[in-house]
Amino acid sequence: MITCKSRSELLLMERATRIVQEVLAECVEAVRPGATTEEIDRIAAAGIKARGGKAAFLGYRGYPRSICVSVGDEVVHGIPSSKRKLREGELVGLDLGAIVEGYYGDAARTVGAGKVAPELDQLLRVTHEALVAGVEAVRVGGKIGDIGAAVEAVATRHGYGVVREFVGHGIGTALHEKPEVPNYGPAGRRETIRGGMTLAIEPMLNLGAADVRVASDGWTVRTVDGKASSHFEHTVVATAEGPVVLGFGRYSREGTVPGVPGFHEYPAAASVRSGAVA
Numbered sequence: 001m002i003t004c005k006s007r008s009e010l011l012l013m014e015r016a017t018r019i020v021q022e023v024l025a026e027c028v029e030a031v032r033p034g035a036t037t038e039e040i041d042r043i044a045a046a047g048i049k050a051r052g053g054k055a056a057f058l059g060y061r062g063y064p065r066s067i068c069v070s071v072g073d074e075v076v077h078g079i080p081s082s083k084r085k086l087r088e089g090e091l092v093g094l095d096l097g098a099i100v101e102g103y104y105g106d107a108a109r110t111v112g113a114g115k116v117a118p119e120l121d122q123l124l125r126v127t128h129e130a131l132v133a134g135v136e137a138v139r140v141g142g143k144i145g146d147i148g149a150a151v152e153a154v155a156t157r158h159g160y161g162v163v164r165e166f167v168g169h170g171i172g173t174a175l176h177e178k179p180e181v182p183n184y185g186p187a188g189r190r191e192t193i194r195g196g197m198t199l200a201i202e203p204m205l206n207l208g209a210a211d212v213r214v215a216s217d218g219w220t221v222r223t224v225d226g227k228a229s230s231h232f233e234h235t236v237v238a239t240a241e242g243p244v245v246l247g248f249g250r251y252s253r254e255g256t257v258p259g260v261p262g263f264h265e266y267p268a269a270a271s272v273r274s275g276a277v278a
Helices: 007-030 037-048 117-135 144-158 270-274
Strands: 067-071 074-076 091-100 105-110 167-168 176-181 199-203 204-206 212-216 220-221 229-231 234-239 242-247
Touching: 007 091, 007 105, 007 167, 007 234, 037 067, 037 091, 037 212, 067 212, 074 229, 091 117, 091 229, 117 144, 117 199, 117 204, 117 229, 117 234, 117 242, 144 167, 144 176, 144 199, 167 229, 176 199, 229 270
Parallel strands: none
Antiparallel strands: 067 074, 067 091, 074 220, 091 105, 167 176, 167 199, 199 234, 204 229, 212 220, 234 242
């Protein structure tokens, strides 16, 4: 069953997603050559706890960490490890969820470890562009297929593979709720979007082909051709005024601000705000 959330529920989801975005900012700052993915997991776990939230991923269907860190040809669900050191020029996907009073927030970002090659930088930026297009397609009375068609159009224009086996989803009192939100069309199909529906929209684009496989650990999803992948995600609520992205202060008791935040609106880590140098 698809549930539409009340104002009080959405305020809790805003809080949960704000925690996610703030902690992701700290994790982004930790992405550098030589860092281990386990170090990033420790930052994520501590950051969520310090803000009064609960890690949404830890223990979910047996997942052993608080954050997913997917590197290079890993698409999603990479398990942090003390043995995995980041290398110069790699793309690093960070996917994080938090719970506040039983309500979930979920978001993801992909960044580079050090300086990345132009083709990888373009993949990263186009994936974010696809996320923006997908969010902007959320309209009350529209269809879920409109979101995927918008994402797919951006990816196809640049020749990137669109992952089909893993998709976005509804979110609320569970991490994964109905409906599924694919990153492909056609438009005008699937469920009707209603006011108060909350969706996790998450394009996963591959530099090469769309084909993926699950690694022997049962979690990590990799591209079959070994080429890089990029992943971005927002938690979004459909309103009569347009889509509102949660976690950026755009949904509050005072009102809502529809639209999609730019890169400059993402929270910065505390050390960046203070001017400290890592």
